[in-house]
Amino acid sequence: MEHGPAELKTRAVFALHPHQSAFTVPADAVVPIPDGVPPARAVLAANMETALNALWDAAPGPADRIAVVGAGWWGR
Numbered sequence: 001m002e003h004g005p006a007e008l009k010t011r012a013v014f015a016l017h018p019h020q021s022a023f024t025v026p027a028d029a030v031v032p033i034p035d036g037v038p039p040a041r042a043v044l045a046a047n048m049e050t051a052l053n054a055l056w057d058a059a060p061g062p063a064d065r066i067a068v069v070g071a072g073w074w075g076r
Contacts, residue, residue, distance in 0.1 A: 003024075004027045004030075005027050008030065008032065011032045011033070012032070012033045012039050012042070013030040013031060013033060014031045014032075014033055014042050014043070014045055015029055015030045015031075016029075016045075016046055016049060017029075
């Protein structure tokens with residue numbers, strides 16, 4: 001974080017923002033990454049959000065079959 005509240009400037013933060021390496025969002029749109037969680041793991045929150053939205057939108061029942069299709073995540 002380059003600009004913003006002093007308590008966030010030294011923290012790694014997560015923002016659900018599409019496909020940019022630099023952007024501006026309000027301070028209340030970011031979540032500090034907890035100590036001990038590597039940033040490379042924290043970015044997986046976006047993948048989880050996508051999966052949860054797909055599940056909620058589809059509203060599957062107990063006996064429904066679900067196919068998961070994707071190319072995976074190529075983060076390093």
